[in-house]
Amino acid sequence: MLTSTICAAASAAGLGIAALTAYRKRFLAATRIAAFSLVPIGLVLTGIVDWLTDVVFKPSVWAGFGVLALSALLFMVSRVAERRRTGGGRKEPKAAEAAARRDAMAPGASAPSLGPGRAASRPQGKAKKSSDGEDFSDIEAILKKHGI
Template identity: 70%
Template sequence: MLTSTVCAALSAAGLGIALLTAYRKRFLAAIRIAAWSLIPIGLVMTGIVDWVQDLVLKPSVWAGFGVLALSALLFLIGRAAGRRTGGGRTERRAAQAASRGGAVEPAGSAPTLGPARAPDRPGTRRRGATGGDAEDFSDIEAILKKHGI
């Protein structure tokens, strides 16, 4: 009852401000103010205010939110613990391999040898072999000498 009265008063005040704004020839602003001021009375008329009032003022609703928050927290803890211990993936992989009757392949079984290099072809020259790098270093040496380094 009190919330309905407060919402009606807010709407009436907003419409009064909208009228004053329209009187000052600021029609676009008056339309926006009128639109915002009609929201509280519209919420009362649809019953949303009563629903929100019941939602906010009932302790059982807050207890329900607490239970939902606890549930979400437990999900997050379980997920973080699963990532830390590596649980989930390795257990599933072992179960799949056991069902197939094969052994589990370790995750890092093959050593990495670095990027593969193409074999030298007889007709091609590599840049390092021709002295292209030497030209680059000569430019750098010239710059350093110029600055006295």
């Protein structure tokens, strides 16, 4: 009953402000204010306000929220304990994925190295054959792997 009175008063005050705004020839703003001021009385008439006050002020509802929070906490603790026991459950697929990537490389390819010179930073179109005898087999293997 008290919440209905408060919502009715808020709606009446909002409609008064909307009337003053319309008097000042700001009709668009007055329409918006009137729309917002009708929301509280609409909530009272639909019964949502009574339902919300029942939810907020009933101890049994808060006990239910407490039980749900305890349930969520127990679930998270069990997940953490499971991960610690198995050694991190989700790391195993990542290790298998990394092994598959290693197998996908060309057989003759080695890890790229940054040797003397700046051959690694040169664009491919401008690469010259070196008379120093540099080995570009790893680069050729990578290019072949990508079909270039």
